[in-house]
Amino acid sequence: MPSRRHEQEQPVPANPRARAKDSSPWNWLLFVPIVVPLITPLFNWDAPRLWGFPTFYWLQLAFIVLGVSTTTVVYQMTKRQG
Numbered sequence: 001m002p003s004r005r006h007e008q009e010q011p012v013p014a015n016p017r018a019r020a021k022d023s024s025p026w027n028w029l030l031f032v033p034i035v036v037p038l039i040t041p042l043f044n045w046d047a048p049r050l051w052g053f054p055t056f057y058w059l060q061l062a063f064i065v066l067g068v069s070t071t072t073v074v075y076q077m078t079k080r081q082g
């Protein structure tokens with residue numbers, strides 16, 4: 001007699017090779033927080049200083065805010081209604 005564990009329906013594993021079919025144009029916006037910090041002339045300066053911090057340091061914090069806000073916008077615009 002088989003155990004009760006085998007009688008229950010087992011979930012079908014998802015295909016690990018399946019790709020998401022989300023081709024929203026909003027996803028292109030995610031390149032902004034990747035590309036902007038790579039533009040080194042933006043922060044390769046000592047001035048202007050903000051609260052005594054050189055440009056490099058406060059601009060790095062601004063890049064974090066840029067990344068979080070961009071990701072939030074893309075998520076809100078592409079989440080599925082369901």
